[in-house]
Amino acid sequence: MSSSTREEVLRHLQTVGYLQPALHKQTHAPAPNAIDHTLWRAYTRPVHDIGGEADVPIQFEEKEEEQWELNTFATCECLAWRGVWNAEERRRRQNVDVGQTQYLGLPYYGRWLLTAARILVDKQYVTLTELINKLDEVKKRHEQNTAR
Amino acid sequence: MATGIGDPQCFKGKAGASKFKEGDRVRVKDLPDIFYTRTMTYTRGAVGTVTKLVYESPAAEDEAWDNTDNPEWFYSVVFKQKELWPEYPDLYANDTVETEFPERYLESA
Amino acid sequence: MSDHDHKPAPMVDEVSDFEILEMAVRELAIEKGLFSAEDHRVWTEYVHTLGPLPAARMVAKAWLDPEYKKLCDTDGVEASKAVGVNWVTSPPTQFGTPSDYCNLRVLVDTPTVKHVVVCTLCSCYPRPILGQSPEWYRTPNYRRRLVRWPRQVLAEFGLQLPSDVEIRVGDSNQKTRYFVMPVRPEGTEGWNEDQLTEIVTRDCLIGVAVPKPGVTSNAKRPVIKAIHPVHHGH
Numbered sequence: 001m002s003s004s005t006r007e008e009v010l011r012h013l014q015t016v017g018y019l020q021p022a023l024h025k026q027t028h029a030p031a032p033n034a035i036d037h038t039l040w041r042a043y044t045r046p047v048h049d050i051g052g053e054a055d056v057p058i059q060f061e062e063k064e065e066e067q068w069e070l071n072t073f074a075t076c077e078c079l080a081w082r083g084v085w086n087a088e089e090r091r092r093r094q095n096v097d098v099g100q101t102q103y104l105g106l107p108y109y110g111r112w113l114l115t116a117a118r119i120l121v122d123k124q125y126v127t128l129t130e131l132i133n134k135l136d137e138v139k140k141r142h143e144q145n146t147a148r
Numbered sequence: 149m150a151t152g153i154g155d156p157q158c159f160k161g162k163a164g165a166s167k168f169k170e171g172d173r174v175r176v177k178d179l180p181d182i183f184y185t186r187t188m189t190y191t192r193g194a195v196g197t198v199t200k201l202v203y204e205s206p207a208a209e210d211e212a213w214d215n216t217d218n219p220e221w222f223y224s225v226v227f228k229q230k231e232l233w234p235e236y237p238d239l240y241a242n243d244t245v246e247t248e249f250p251e252r253y254l255e256s257a
Numbered sequence: 258m259s260d261h262d263h264k265p266a267p268m269v270d271e272v273s274d275f276e277i278l279e280m281a282v283r284e285l286a287i288e289k290g291l292f293s294a295e296d297h298r299v300w301t302e303y304v305h306t307l308g309p310l311p312a313a314r315m316v317a318k319a320w321l322d323p324e325y326k327k328l329c330d331t332d333g334v335e336a337s338k339a340v341g342v343n344w345v346t347s348p349p350t351q352f353g354t355p356s357d358y359c360n361l362r363v364l365v366d367t368p369t370v371k372h373v374v375v376c377t378l379c380s381c382y383p384r385p386i387l388g389q390s391p392e393w394y395r396t397p398n399y400r401r402r403l404v405r406w407p408r409q410v411l412a413e414f415g416l417q418l419p420s421d422v423e424i425r426v427g428d429s430n431q432k433t434r435y436f437v438m439p440v441r442p443e444g445t446e447g448w449n450e451d452q453l454t455e456i457v458t459r460d461c462l463i464g465v466a467v468p469k470p471g472v473t474s475n476a477k478r479p480v481i482k483a484i485h486p487v488h489h490g491h
Contacts, residue, residue, distance in 0.1 A: 075279070077354065078291075082292045091379055134281040156359075187430075188430060247427070247430050248430055
């Protein structure tokens, strides 16, 4: 492994520490008696359910669409068109199953994309090994193309 | 006629008799919200008025795991903002929110 | 996080983790026969044809024709056909889109009721007749606040309404998709359908703006640039 890999590893370990859970309490595997009903409900809630939460005004923005975002949308709809999942299963996976950190931390279509990858593995259309190998292949293919 | 996956038209006539009608006052039940729901927490326990019977469909809780065995009636319900948010200003007492619920979440109020 | 001392990464030819994963998923799905490359191509082409224009034209038609307005109010899917959108057969599936459902409700404003749409749970949006949703519509911020502080949020969009107007927020939480039919503004007397269509912007159809003579585009907002933007072929 190159030293740049080690740099990335160490940067990663520092970065994950910044991803704070939503509740500003001691949150590292507490004892059962530390979780009352209120906390239980907060932790187990479907994380997409955010209507009425307090927030401050922000600058509302438009965004140009990335090509990968459009491709992702098409992939997800084609998967539904051909019966791999229905829209409700997709929403459940990408808006709730991802958990709070990814839900708030990733771009909108980033969650669609991650979920499309996940369904292939979960429903055993591909093995995780195949996905990993494909990711590695795509990455190398691109690096070769740029090197030319 | 839509025959697509999940389209409400596919479940037409499959939910039996509807329990509520337009104009009924209903309260939203606070059923356990573990794993998945599309009945927002902010509506739970609130009383509103049925504006429309919208369609028949499986509830999201079932459809999200690809189970479409038990379609039920869906209702559009309107709430006064004041009913949802106690701090909502009296000056704007007419303001409302309208949203939809499967029958299982509603009881007569 | 705060790598202020690092130089920004070179953008040219940089491929993001999203792009790598997107290519991998699409290629695997096609290799495994879950859908075809042709399916993906025709779906992408279909998306390129979408935008808010058909919905704007529905509003203009309804302003000119009370009978059509009634149809919009009672059966949005049927009314869409008059502007060339068939919710069942326009998408390449020939059975509607998987995620939008054949179930459109047009929320008809009156002088005393102003509708505005949100989906607090995700960002459900009537894509077959409005196209892709704007970025701000997808933000947790808009979704959190609109159902509780609609007047504040609308004011931030430049829309301030008197207290005798009821603001009705439509939370698009299940299988109905909504767009708003605003009230025809003064100063448009004698206008034809094309002229009226021009002032019904996407923002008017979501309900965060109202049409005004002379205003034919959404309010200006910052635009987040894409690194590899979608190229629309036409």
